[in-house]
Amino acid sequence: MHVNEESAGQLPNPLIPTDPQSPEEAVIMLLMQAGRRLRTRHPEDNVDPSTIPIAKQLMSHGAMRLSDIAAGCGLDASTISRQIKQLEDKSLVERTSDPADGRASLIKLTDDGYQTMRATMRRRFERIQAALEPWPEKDRAHLQRLLTRLANDLGAANDRASDEHPEESVTA
Numbered sequence: 001m002h003v004n005e006e007s008a009g010q011l012p013n014p015l016i017p018t019d020p021q022s023p024e025e026a027v028i029m030l031l032m033q034a035g036r037r038l039r040t041r042h043p044e045d046n047v048d049p050s051t052i053p054i055a056k057q058l059m060s061h062g063a064m065r066l067s068d069i070a071a072g073c074g075l076d077a078s079t080i081s082r083q084i085k086q087l088e089d090k091s092l093v094e095r096t097s098d099p100a101d102g103r104a105s106l107i108k109l110t111d112d113g114y115q116t117m118r119a120t121m122r123r124r125f126e127r128i129q130a131a132l133e134p135w136p137e138k139d140r141a142h143l144q145r146l147l148t149r150l151a152n153d154l155g156a157a158n159d160r161a162s163d164e165h166p167e168e169s170v171t172a
Contacts, residue, residue, distance in 0.1 A: 027150070042123045047092065047116060051083045052124070054093075055109065055117035063096060063108035092116055 020026035039049040053073040058064060061072070070080040084107055087093040092113030098104040109117065132140050 038124060038127070042120070042127075044123065045120055047090065047120055048083070048086060049120075049124075051087055052117065052121060054080065054083055054087065055113070055121070058093070058107065058109045059114065059117065063106035065098065065104055066107060069107065087113065090116075 020029055041049060053075075054069055057069050057072045061068075064072075066080055066084060067077055069084075070077040073080060084093060088095070090113075092110055093107050094110055095105040095107055098106050132143075135143075
C-alpha cells in the first residue's frame with residue numbers, strides 16, 4: 001500500500017512528484033527504494049550496511065590504504081574514514097604500518113571482521129536470492145544485463161561530468 005503525503009496528514013509538495021513523470025524519474029525513485037531496502041539492517045547484523053563496500057574491497061584486495069579504499073568504493077576519504085572508525089571500534093578492522101611508507105597505515109579486516117562481514121553480505125545475497133527466486137531465469141539474466149549497462153553508463157556519465165567540472169565532486 002502506498003501512503004501519500006495527503007493520507008499521512010501532510011499537504012502534497014508540488015515539487016516532489018509521487019508518481020514518476022519520466023523513465024529517468026522512475027529509475028531514480030526505484031533505485032533509491034531498492035537501495036533503502038538493501039541497507040535495511042538484518043536482526044543479526046552488528047555493522048552498519050554502509051560499511052559493506054569497504055569490507056568487499058578489503059576481502060578482494062587484502063590490506064589497503066584508506067585512500068585506495070575510498071577510490072575503490074567511489075567515495076570521499078572522509079566518508080570512508082568515519083566508516084573505518086566504526087569498524088575499528090568493533091574490532092572488525094585494524095591498522096598496520098605500511099611497509100612501503102612508514103608514515104602511512106594499511107587497513108585490514110580482523111579474523112572476526114572477515115567472518116562478520118562475510119555473514120552480513122551472505123544475508124543480503126540471500127535476500128536478493130529470495131526476491132528473485134520466483135523470476136524466470138530469462139528475466140534474472142535480463143535484469144543483470146540491464147543493471148550492468150546502467151551502472152556502466154552512470155559511471156561514464158560521472159566521468160564526463162568530472163572532466164567537464166573538475167572542481168565539483170560527482171561521487172556521493
